[in-house]
Amino acid sequence: MDDYDYNDKYYEYLEAKRESEEMDELVAQRDAERNKVLDTLTKEERAILDDLNEKVISTFKAMVKDGPESDASVAYDKACAAYKKAAEKWPVLMDGYD
Numbered sequence: 001m002d003d004y005d006y007n008d009k010y011y012e013y014l015e016a017k018r019e020s021e022e023m024d025e026l027v028a029q030r031d032a033e034r035n036k037v038l039d040t041l042t043k044e045e046r047a048i049l050d051d052l053n054e055k056v057i058s059t060f061k062a063m064v065k066d067g068p069e070s071d072a073s074v075a076y077d078k079a080c081a082a083y084k085k086a087a088e089k090w091p092v093l094m095d096g097y098d
Helices: 006-040 043-066 071-086
Strands: none
Touching: 043 071
16 A cells, blocks of 8 residues: 555645745745835936846846857846946845846
8 A cells, every 4th residue: 555645645735835825925025125125215226226127137138049158148247247236235136126
């Protein structure tokens, strides 16, 4: 007889559901922190970060289209470095924002 039964599957389901709920809560907390920081930025700071964030996104799209060995890859690396340098003051923004 197989030791793996319905109860094991149900326990795995409950565990996965709990982990998913925890992850959703962490994402919501991160988003709230990020939005709080974005609300405190001056217009100039926000414009700079928006521009750099857009460059990161557009160069990433170009890199995906052209491949990792293309010039787009170098442009993407430079855009990421510029964004991270500008966002050093706000660690919650280091991974970008929507």
